[in-house]
Amino acid sequence: MSGPKTISIKVGGQAGQGIKAAGQLLAKTATRSGYNIFTYTEFPSIIRGGHNVTQVMISRDEVTAATRMCDVLIALDQDTIDKHKDEIKNDGIVIYEGEKKIDTSDLKKSVKLCPIPLSKFAQEAGSNELLKNTAAIGAVMALLNGDLKILFNLLKDEFGSKGEEIVKANQKAAELGYDHAKKEYAKYIERLLEKKDNIEKKMVLSGNTAAGLGAIAGGVQFSAIYPMSPISGVLHTLAKYQEKYGYVYKQPEDEISAINMSIGAAHAGARALTSTSGGGFALMAEGYGLAGITETPVVIIEGMRPGPGTGLPTWSGQGDLQFILHAPQGDFPRIVLAAGDIKETFYLTMKALNLAEKYQTTVVVIIDKNLCDGDQSYPVFDISDFEVDRGKLTREKVEGIKRYQLSDDGISPRTTPGTGNFFIANSDEHDEEGLSSEESDNANAQQAKRMQKLITCANEDMEEPTLYGPEEADVTIVSWGSNKGSILATLKDFLNVNFLHITWMNPFPTERVKSVLSKAKYVIDMEANLTGQLANLIAEKTGIIIADRFLKVDGRPYYPEEIKDKLESVLNR
Amino acid sequence: MTKLEELTTKCSPNWCPGCGNIAIWAAFKNSAVKKGWDNTNTALVAGIGCHGHILNFTKITSLEGLHGRPVPVATGIKLANNRLNVFAFTGDGDCLGEGGNHFVHACRRNHDINVFIHDNAIYGLTTGQTSPTSPHNYKSKSTPQGNPDYPINPIAVAIASGATFVARAYAGDIQGTTDLMIKANEHKGISILDILQPCVTWNKEQTHDFYRANTYYLGGDYDVKNKEAAFKKSLEWGEKQIPIGVFYEVDEPSYESQIPQVKENPLVDNNPVRKDLTDLFEEFV
Ligand SMILES: Cc1ncc(C[n+]2csc(CCOP(=O)(O)OP(=O)(O)O)c2C)c(N)n1
Ligand code: SF4
Numbered sequence: 001m002s003g004p005k006t007i008s009i010k011v012g013g014q015a016g017q018g019i020k021a022a023g024q025l026l027a028k029t030a031t032r033s034g035y036n037i038f039t040y041t042e043f044p045s046i047i048r049g050g051h052n053v054t055q056v057m058i059s060r061d062e063v064t065a066a067t068r069m070c071d072v073l074i075a076l077d078q079d080t081i082d083k084h085k086d087e088i089k090n091d092g093i094v095i096y097e098g099e100k101k102i103d104t105s106d107l108k109k110s111v112k113l114c115p116i117p118l119s120k121f122a123q124e125a126g127s128n129e130l131l132k133n134t135a136a137i138g139a140v141m142a143l144l145n146g147d148l149k150i151l152f153n154l155l156k157d158e159f160g161s162k163g164e165e166i167v168k169a170n171q172k173a174a175e176l177g178y179d180h181a182k183k184e185y186a187k188y189i190e191r192l193l194e195k196k197d198n199i200e201k202k203m204v205l206s207g208n209t210a211a212g213l214g215a216i217a218g219g220v221q222f223s224a225i226y227p228m229s230p231i232s233g234v235l236h237t238l239a240k241y242q243e244k245y246g247y248v249y250k251q252p253e254d255e256i257s258a259i260n261m262s263i264g265a266a267h268a269g270a271r272a273l274t275s276t277s278g279g280g281f282a283l284m285a286e287g288y289g290l291a292g293i294t295e296t297p298v299v300i301i302e303g304m305r306p307g308p309g310t311g312l313p314t315w316s317g318q319g320d321l322q323f324i325l326h327a328p329q330g331d332f333p334r335i336v337l338a339a340g341d342i343k344e345t346f347y348l349t350m351k352a353l354n355l356a357e358k359y360q361t362t363v364v365v366i367i368d369k370n371l372c373d374g375d376q377s378y379p380v381f382d383i384s385d386f387e388v389d390r391g392k393l394t395r396e397k398v399e400g401i402k403r404y405q406l407s408d409d410g411i412s413p414r415t416t417p418g419t420g421n422f423f424i425a426n427s428d429e430h431d432e433e434g435l436s437s438e439e440s441d442n443a444n445a446q447q448a449k450r451m452q453k454l455i456t457c458a459n460e461d462m463e464e465p466t467l468y469g470p471e472e473a474d475v476t477i478v479s480w481g482s483n484k485g486s487i488l489a490t491l492k493d494f495l496n497v498n499f500l501h502i503t504w505m506n507p508f509p510t511e512r513v514k515s516v517l518s519k520a521k522y523v524i525d526m527e528a529n530l531t532g533q534l535a536n537l538i539a540e541k542t543g544i545i546i547a548d549r550f551l552k553v554d555g556r557p558y559y560p561e562e563i564k565d566k567l568e569s570v571l572n573r
Numbered sequence: 574m575t576k577l578e579e580l581t582t583k584c585s586p587n588w589c590p591g592c593g594n595i596a597i598w599a600a601f602k603n604s605a606v607k608k609g610w611d612n613t614n615t616a617l618v619a620g621i622g623c624h625g626h627i628l629n630f631t632k633i634t635s636l637e638g639l640h641g642r643p644v645p646v647a648t649g650i651k652l653a654n655n656r657l658n659v660f661a662f663t664g665d666g667d668c669l670g671e672g673g674n675h676f677v678h679a680c681r682r683n684h685d686i687n688v689f690i691h692d693n694a695i696y697g698l699t700t701g702q703t704s705p706t707s708p709h710n711y712k713s714k715s716t717p718q719g720n721p722d723y724p725i726n727p728i729a730v731a732i733a734s735g736a737t738f739v740a741r742a743y744a745g746d747i748q749g750t751t752d753l754m755i756k757a758n759e760h761k762g763i764s765i766l767d768i769l770q771p772c773v774t775w776n777k778e779q780t781h782d783f784y785r786a787n788t789y790y791l792g793g794d795y796d797v798k799n800k801e802a803a804f805k806k807s808l809e810w811g812e813k814q815i816p817i818g819v820f821y822e823v824d825e826p827s828y829e830s831q832i833p834q835v836k837e838n839p840l841v842d843n844n845p846v847r848k849d850l851t852d853l854f855e856e857f858v
Contacts (some may be wrong), residue, residue, distance in 0.1 A: 022757070032858075045654030203857035213853065222653055241853065246834050246843050248652050253678040257645040260638065260675075264649020267636050268616065269841040272649070290639050380854045388846045395841070416841065417616035417634040417650065418657050424628055425636040427621070435584055436629050436637075 006059035007192055008070040009140065010087070011133070016048035019076070022133035023054030023358030024375070025158070026140065027204050029151045030058040031377045034196030037204060038485070040066035040557060045229065045313040051079050055316040058193065060528060064341065064376070064485030065398030067105065072143070074136045076118075078102055083125045090553055093188060095139050095181075097132070112188050114139065114181065120175040126169025134170045135476040138177030139334065143185060144193035148178050191248065204380055207345045207371030211301050212237025214349030215273050216245050217381075219388045222265035222272045224250045226280055229313045230372035231303035234275045255280035259287030266296045267425050269416035271353050275301035278320045279310065285328035292423035295404070295412070295450065297356035297363075301349065304368040304481075306528075308557050313444040315555025316369035318481050319529035322536065324364050325506055331447070333359065333410075333454035337503040338366040341482030344503065350386055355461060358391035359453045360414055366505070368528070370482035370557050395419050402432040406445055410452025458507035465509055467516055469498030476500060476520035476569055478513075481533050483558050485524050490563040497567055516544040520569060525549045526558065575611045577602060584629045592780075593744035593770030597691060598627050600742075600750035607632070607754055615658040618643045618651050620667035622698045623772070624691035627662050641671025644679045647686045649690075654839040655829040658758055659686040666696045669705040669725050676727075680734035683762040685827040689754070690727060690765070691744075694779050701775035711778065714733040728807040731765040732800065732821050738764035739803070743784050744771070749817065756819065762827045769815075784815070791818035798823055805856035 009026060011018045020041055027037040038057040044050035053456050055070065057063045069089050075081045075096040081104060088094060090110045096102050098115030107113070116139050122131035134155070141151055182189070205213070211234045215223065225235040238249040252258045258274045266272040291298045302324060306317035323512060324336055335355055339345040345367055352363040387519040393414045394401075403423035405412045411433075415421040423435030429446060433436040470487060474496040477487055480503070487499050500516050502509070517523055517538070525535040525546040532549040539545045550566050552558060580602045588594045597718050605611065610633065617635035619625035620643040628635040636648045647661040649760040668690050689856035695713065702715035706727065710719040731739045738760040742750040750768060769788070771781045778781065795818075796802060803821035829835055 201858055203854055205857055209857065213850070216853065217847060221840045221843065221845055222649065224649070243833055245847060246840075248832060248834050248840060250648075250652060252645065255675055255676055256642065257648075257678070258844070260642045260645035261649035261652070263638070264618070264636065264646035264651075265653035265840075266649075267646070268650040268653035270653035271845050272653075286639050287642070291641075292638065330676060380851070383850060390845075403701055416654075418613060418654055419634075420613045422612050422632050422634050424634070426628075427637050427639055435582060436626075442635075 005192070006057055006063055007072070007144070008067050009056045009072040009074065010053055010070045010084060011074040011076070012051065012053040012084060013076030014048070014079070015043060015046055015050045015052045016132050017052070017076055018130045019052040019054050020352070022135045022137060023056050024204070025134070025137050025154065026056045027377070028154050029137070029141070029146065029192060029376055030056070031202045031204050032154060032199070033146060033151045033193055034199040035060060035164050035193065036202070037064050037375065037377045038063040038066060040370070041373050043314050051083060053080065053084065065489035065560050066557060068561050073138060074140065075102065076132065081107070082244060093143060094135055114143070114185050116177060116180055118177070121173055121180070124530070125173035125176060126165070128169065130299065131169060131173040132317065134173040135177035138174035139181035141174070141193070142178045142181035143188055143190070145191040145276065146193035147195040148174065150195065193216055200379055203380060204375050205342050205378060206233060206373060206375045207339070207342045207367050208233025208345040208373065209237050211275065211349050211365070214243060214346040215353070217386065218350035218353035219271050220273050220353060221247045221270035222262065223247065224252045224256050224261040225275045226252055226255045228277045228280050229370035230305055231275045231301060234301055234303070244296060251396070255283040258289060259284040259291070259300070262298045263287060263291050263294070263296050263555060266298055267294070267416065269393070271357065272297070273299040273301065273353065276335070277303050278323070281320065281324065281327070289328040289330055289332065290427050291362045292334070292450070294429060295360040296425060297360050299349070299352045299356050300364045302364050302366050303372045304366065312555040314369070316482065316528060316557060317553065317555060318368055318527050319532040319533065321366065321505065321529070324366060325536060325537070332363045332450055333457070334506055335359065335361060335363040336366065337363065338480050338503055338505055339371060340481060340501050342371060342374070342502060343378055344369055344413060346381060348503070350383070350460055354389040355457070357390055357393065358411070359457055360391065360411060361453060361510045366481065368481050383557055397421055403434050404430060404432045404446065406449050407430065409456040410449050411456065412449070454507050462504050462507050462509060464512045465500050465502040465504070467498055467500050470495070471498070473498040473521070475522045475524060475567060476516065477524050477526055478502070478517070479526040479533065479536065483528070486558040486560055486563060487526065490560040490567070493564065494567055505537065508537065508541045510541045513538060514544065516545045517542065523548065524566070524570065528552045575606050575609050577606050580605055580632050582630055582632045584631065586630050587625060587626065589774045591773040592623070593693060593772065594627065594691060596744040596747050597689070597750065597768055597770060598630060600744070600747045600754055601627070601631065603751045604754040607751070608758070609615065609660055614656070615660070617660050617662065618647045618650065619662040620664060620672065622664035622667050622696070624662050624664045624667070628836050638701050641667050642675065643667065644672060644675040644688060647688070648679060648684050651684050651686050652835070652840065654683065654841045656715055656839050661686060661688045663690055663695060664686060664697070665690060665692045665706040666704045669727060675732045675819050677730065679763055680731050680736035683737055683825055683828050685761055685763070685829055687764045687766065689707050690729065690767045691770045692767050693770045693776055695772050695776040697772045697775060698768065706764045706810055708778070713775070726807060727765070727767045729804060731808055732804050736765045737762040737823050737825050738819070740766050740768055740819040741817050742768045744768050745781050745784060749790070755821070761820060761830070762825055764817065787813050788815045788817045791820070797821055
């Protein structure tokens with residue numbers, strides 16, 4: 001591969017055809033060949049039928065976004081051709097089933113057509129439908145001049161637990177596809193995926209997996225999560241490794257139970273974490289406040305999708321920010337963080353478990369469907385600097401301990417049942433021991449004490465937002481969440497644009513945001529909701545009103561192409 | 574040894590004089606003294622209602638949660654520290670109305686926790702509306718024309734949902750209630766104890782006199798292990814026909830006994846520090 005060219009490969013077919021798994025195979029093969037990957041998947045909220053597409057971006061450099069256009073389209077059905085025909089680059093390659101009648105007459109004439117008898121190869125290799133995907137990936141490997149051995153080893157690792165026969169069948173299918181493409185389409189072969197020397201070991205992680213691993217690394221001891229798109233992958237990860245790492249994952253009957261179980265476990269002294277999406281978070285709202293008033297540390301991973309109601313269940317959105325900042329009734333110190341990529345998801349989840357215990361309150365880590373279900377490649381994470389901080393927790397008997405003792409930093413000593421100490425974690429307003437109290441002075445003091453924790457947190461732990469690009473620029477983009485990757489990918493083409501990426505939503509880095517935005521020549525707010533919820537938060541905190549809001553509510557990611565168009569329209573005014 | 578005087582807090586009970594909650598509180602303290610339940614080995618949880626006030630008067634570390642949610646909180650406590658005796662005090666509105674979903678699922682899971690329903694067939698704290706256990710045609714502030722709904726039967730629901738210990742007590746019999754509380758905690762698995770609790774202020778039908786006249790203790794050749802017979806028994810209700818005692822009890826492995834992670838030590842005793850995750854990261858390469 002010469003230069004920094006990034007290849008974009010889309011695999012499309014029906015739900016149930018193993019599209020996502022095919023993308024994973026490609027992604028891991030590319031990573032093991034020494035490249036960086038980024039994946040993006042679109043699928044409807046049904047298990048069979050319906051159109052699925054997964055996109056794998058492959059690059060020598062770090063790659064952080066999916067483009068709208070692709071270099072290779074693998075079409076397992078006619079629908080894929082019809083739906084994506086306008087997204088193929090002029091010199092793009094289309095690999096499709098050569099056995100069936102697939103109509104390619106609508107495609108641009110410059111596109112390189114590569115029909116391959118995938119069904120026949122699948123039959124030959126082991127008569128399993130899914131082998132068609134493996135054969136197609138074999139063909140891609142040939143056309144990009146990749147190393148078939150790497151794919152063979154990966155197939156062994158991925159399917160080994162299913163038995164030697166399955167491994168052999170997959171390897172055979174890959175080989176048939178590879179050989180066929182090599183022979184029939186030799187003229188199209190480009191050296192894009194050649195195995196590199198000195199390959200750095202890299203993981204391929206989704207945001208859901210990263211949140212699960214971050215929880216494990218952060219010392220989670222208890223987790224209760226009710227399934228919901230897009231965060232079910234968090235619970236799948238946590239359920240899988242519980243025995244090995246000695247924590248408990250419990251599937252509760254609903255999200256109300258999920259948060260109340262987590263509160264019970266944390267009250268008893270376990271590091272607790274739950275996860276949900278907007279609908280489930282609505283059910284958790286009252287418990288969110290219970291954790292606040294009882295000062296019980298709970299981490300909530302909130303993976304957004306477009307709402308209200310069931311909304312677009314399998315698509316991405318960023319419409320929950322203001323809800324998370326304000327749910328439920330009353331005030332309490334809500335620590336709210338938002339991850340911008342998969343690596344941030346890992347580290348913020350780890351950190352959240354510490355913050356929750358240090359400040360004895362809730363910490364929400366907001367992610368979104370693009371992060372949850374997308375993958376990115378990273379070198380193995382380094383966690384050697386991380387120290388578990390349990391704050392003022394004691395499990396010893398302490399004479400005269402007052403669980404809700406007033407203090408300058410707002411943080412009181414924390415203890416648990418079973419230690420000999422007495423307190424009530426009380427949903428009613430309470431005195432320093434936790435006994436119900438409706439006295440005026442006490443209510444004032446306890447409310448102020450709890451809120452003081454947010455000030456302490458702002459002073460001791462809050463991080464400034466990152467400004468990417470030049471300090472001085474013609475246009476400043478402000479954004480959050482998964483938009484980060486698309487914006488960074490676009491910024492490479494604009495030397496006069498910078499980007500303020502905000503991860504701390506509460507406490508909020510008011511001073512820094514104010515100083516960047518008040519200096520900016522022109523500001524664009526970018527977020528996937530209808531009203532500009534971050535822009536509204538910025539207005540509330542800094543008084544700065546961002547007029548240009550480049551918003552999106554269709555569940556799709558921001559493509560670098562559309563950000564580029566937007567920037568050009570502003571710059572050329 | 575737990576002493577009775579050590580079990581009280583600086584708050585004195587503020588229930589109405591004659592309220593069944595006072596008797597339930599007495600029975601619980603008696604049980605604690607007899608069995609040595611204290612701050613080293615026991616955790617309490619309650620929902621919201623008059624019943625929930627019990628926590629303010631009982632000096633054992635507790636969590637007073639949300640209306641309807643004490644059962645999941647108790648579940649979380651038990652999973653985190655299965656060495657503790659865990660008691661959830663809940664109301665008929667709390668447990669069977671707002672928290673009905675949690676109740677049914679807790680019954681089928683067999684966590685080793687105790688759920689005590691302070692069943693006064695009325696919403697006490699919100700000043701007398703009809704509850705899920707109020708009788709058909711019952712007149713209250715929320716059903717001035719008489720209750721068109723039929724009452725739920727907590728005993729039958731608990732048995733049908735798979736609870737492994739299901740019993741009913743009458744609060745006015747403090748000794749009998751004490752014995753049933755102790756039995757409930759000795760049972761390994763979920764224990765549901767429906768405690769008939771007169772609300773002297775709002776419920777003028779299910780009074781102490783009514784229960785004294787109409788309850789009787791199960792005994793003789795009644796077989797607590799026979800689920801069908803227990804279910805049939807649970808449907809009995811009427812003049813001189815309100816059974817008290819254990820309806821159903823079987824030995825099944827408790828939830829906690831099936832989880833390898835908590836077999837040796839409670840979760841809270843395990844160190845949450847996990848420094849070396851190389852193996853785990855390797856799976857994603
Ligand atoms: C979410 C919510 N809804 C309603 C209430 C108001 N509320 C408090 S107690 C109660 C019912 C109490 O009835 P029960 O659980 O039977 O307890 P009792 O007071 O009779 O002991 C209600 C409706 C509340 N606190 N929270
Ligand atoms: S209202 Fe009823 S339940 Fe509540 S304290 Fe008074 S008598 Fe007891």
